[in-house]
Amino acid sequence: MIKKFLFLIFFSFPAFAFTIPENLTQGMLVYGTADENEEIYYEDLPVPVYNGKYVFALGRNAPDEIQITIKRGWFDSEKKLFKVAPREWQKDVFDGVPEKTMKPSEEDSKRIAEEQKLLDAARAKRPIKNGFPTCFIKPVEETRISSAFGSQRIINGVPQRPHSGVDMAAPEGTPVKASADGVVILAHDDLFYTGGTVLIEHGNGVQTGYSHLSKVDVKTGDIVKQGDVVGSVGMTGRANGPHLHFTLAWENIRVAPEFEYCTSCPCGDK
Ligand SMILES: [Zn+2]
Numbered sequence: 001m002i003k004k005f006l007f008l009i010f011f012s013f014p015a016f017a018f019t020i021p022e023n024l025t026q027g028m029l030v031y032g033t034a035d036e037n038e039e040i041y042y043e044d045l046p047v048p049v050y051n052g053k054y055v056f057a058l059g060r061n062a063p064d065e066i067q068i069t070i071k072r073g074w075f076d077s078e079k080k081l082f083k084v085a086p087r088e089w090q091k092d093v094f095d096g097v098p099e100k101t102m103k104p105s106e107e108d109s110k111r112i113a114e115e116q117k118l119l120d121a122a123r124a125k126r127p128i129k130n131g132f133p134t135c136f137i138k139p140v141e142e143t144r145i146s147s148a149f150g151s152q153r154i155i156n157g158v159p160q161r162p163h164s165g166v167d168m169a170a171p172e173g174t175p176v177k178a179s180a181d182g183v184v185i186l187a188h189d190d191l192f193y194t195g196g197t198v199l200i201e202h203g204n205g206v207q208t209g210y211s212h213l214s215k216v217d218v219k220t221g222d223i224v225k226q227g228d229v230v231g232s233v234g235m236t237g238r239a240n241g242p243h244l245h246f247t248l249a250w251e252n253i254r255v256a257p258e259f260e261y262c263t264s265c266p267c268g269d270k
Helices: 001-011 104-124
Strands: 028-031 039-040 045-046 055-060 063-073 078-083 093-094 144-148 152-157 165-171 175-177 180-192 194-204 206-211 230-233 245-251 253-257
Touching: 039 055, 045 055, 055 230, 055 245, 055 253, 104 180, 180 206, 194 230, 206 230
Parallel strands: 093 152
Antiparallel strands: 028 055, 039 045, 039 063, 063 078, 144 165, 165 245, 175 230, 180 194, 194 206, 206 245, 245 253
């Protein structure tokens, strides 16, 4: 009888299938594997699982330890703690950025607030619910990184928030490509800070952003394939030279774009 009871327990509560990469660092997308019937949470944020894979993001300032909760059914739940390594962030000093964009007038402040609403509404869209990309291509091929993700910025002598993306310097007019398949959730010719701007949702909250474009070639709602041209490099908005400001995020948590996810992802996708 006891034996039978133990047998049942063993088969009712099999081990969790959840796996996570060993080397977690600040500012990265984390890909791992889990069972379809496992519910995963990073702190309080639900982490989608599709075809046995999940993705979530560790922000620039992620703490040195994070909690992941894995649930299966009502009672079967486990909390695990994982170490996160800190990163060194660069310091960038820029001068000569137009003062108009540094100290917005009252009128401009209203415009910025309106545009922020537009951005928030766009970023909340989730048109793709059945998957997410594991491989990103460089949006500008011939490029030099002029400012890294997460760098502490001092613009015209004034400290700013850390850099939310990576700046890729390229001549004005250079084609800008969609880094992965997705749906355009915002296409705008002229936002105050980011000028010509395209935001793409790639699935389950994974998004890329393309800013300071001299030309926008897509419109909101367009479906794009990885490598499709979405616009051209420019210096519209708050910029002191032609470059692409490229962002990668999951659920608005920005990470350092990496273009080697294709090989480093444990999921084995392209
Ligand atoms: Zn930038």
